[in-house]
Amino acid sequence: MPYLLQVDFPYQGPWGDEMAAAMTxxxxxxxxxxxxxxxxWTENQAAQEAGGIYLFQDLPSAEAYLTMHTQRLKGFGVPHVNGKIFAVNDTLSRIDRAPVTQS
Structure with missing residues (x-):
């Protein structure tokens, strides 16, 4: 069963193409x-937030990544990281065309 990880945190920029260049x-x-x-990758310049939505193959991978990424972001000076992990209901998600498998 795949697992979705949602992460967001305060972010001052850069945004858009500059963010893409800086974060490649x-x-x-x-x-x-x-x-x-x-x-x-997600960004909201008006709210000064960035983050991401991730799909992982399994719960242990999502949990390990959230732990590592939270530590990395705090090392970058991010004061607070919001992270939530959800099981994906594959059957219902496929009805609504969600990309729940690897292409």
């Missing part, structure tokens, strides 16, 4: 994380 190395590193199927 981090994105490439995240792509190599054990159990990761995909990640959607």
């Amino acid at each position: 190395g981090l994105a490439q590193s995240i792509a190599q994380e054990p159990g990761l199927i995909w990640k959607i």
Whole structure:
């Protein structure tokens, strides 16, 4: 069963294309994380927040990543990291065209 991880945290920028340029190395590193199927990067400049939605193959991978990523973000000076893990209801998600499997 896949597991979804939702993470958000205070973020001052950069945004958009500048964020993409600054975070390419981090994105490439995240792509190599054990159990990761995909990640959607999120940003809300008006609220000064960033984060991501991740899909992992299993609960232990999602939990391990959340622990590691929280420590990494705090090392970057992020004061508070919100992280939640959810089991994915595969049957209902497929009805609504969710990308719940690796392509």
